[in-house]
Amino acid sequence: MQLDRGLVLAEAKYGHRDNKGHYKPDKRVGYPPIFVWPLKPVSALVWIFSIPGYFLPWNLFYVFVGLISWFYLSPPLEAYADFNLEIFLIAFARNSFLVGLYFGAFHFRLYVQRAQELEFKFNPRWPSNKSKQFMFGNQNLDNITLTFASGVTIWTGFEVGILWFASNDYISVINAKENLFYFIAMVFLVHLWRDLHFYLIHRLIHFEPLYSLAHRVHHKNVNPGPWSGLAMHPIEHLFYFSCALLYLFVPFHPAFIIITLVHAGLSPAPGHAGFERIKTAENKSFDSDSYAHYLHHKYFECNYADGIMPLDRWFGTFHDGSEEAQERLRKRLKEKTTKVRS
Secondary structure, three states, X not given: OOOOHHHHHHHOOOEEEOOOOOEEEOOOOOOOOOOOOOOOHXXXXXXXXXXXXXOOOOHHHHHHHHHHHHHHHOXXXXXXXXXXXXXXXXXXXXXXXXXXXXXXXXXXXXXXXXXXXXXXXXXXXXXXXXXXXXXXXXXXXXXXXXXXXXXXXXXXHHHHHHHHHHHOOOOOEOOOOOOHHHXXXXXXXXXXXXXXXXXXXXXXXXXXXXXXXXXXHHHOOOOXXXXXXXXXXXXXXXXXXXXXXXXXXXXXXXXXXXXXXXXXXXXXXHHOOOEOEEEEEOOEEEEOOOHHHHHHHHHOOOOOOOOOOOHHHHOOOOOOOOHHHHHHHHHHHHHHHHXXXX
């Protein structure tokens, strides 16, 4: 594929194009100095407060949105004591608004305005609007339909259901002021819990029959865009948002459930943006932190988690984007095929 020479030169600081026109960052996917031996406490502490790091740019944003959502955009806990359509619709409207605004911002900037054209886009083609494998023959319409009709509905169901348990005293609710240290710690440990949970359920739904039944719907998006992030089969949404069930077993505050579900609901947008870097000005851009998961969509059996915990490295499914990693993947898949045939 022939690409504009100016595009290739503009990307040269961060990566290059292969002979098929696919953008490949020069950086390698890696992990922060947290779960390493020997321990590196100074490096870990520096990373936690760096940009990018544990808190910024993404985690603090999701925590902030979650706190605002509970304390200012939700009915009081006692309102959830009875199952009723009004409470569900209020929560559904709030969650839909967050998804529409956040996912829509990425989509509008990158795919409607095409503000940076193909610069830093992994796949040199735009999402398909003429494909029989997608509803309505259009990838974006398919993805948006699944996101709201299934994704936001099931997200809201988990939220309302668990808050019903809490409002009826089936689980005890802590006072945030009286348990401030615990409250803050749990809020900022959400990302670690979601890393672990996502890896476990992601590995599970890659096995049959769950893959053919559900997860294949998400993997139709080999050239993902922002709306691909929550484009899943309802069965997969049930697994995905089950991260909220943790709070049935630990001291609970309603903000925990809201922050966790906001994190799960919004974080797929940048992770599926389809661009390694997003430009904010002519010579300024930031890393979307999406390369690891793009490799999963491209090569399928690698990078089941793409967060802080090096689970893929520990379990032999890590792909850092290098040719060496690609060769290891080929070898692993060949061995797997040989075992199946034998």
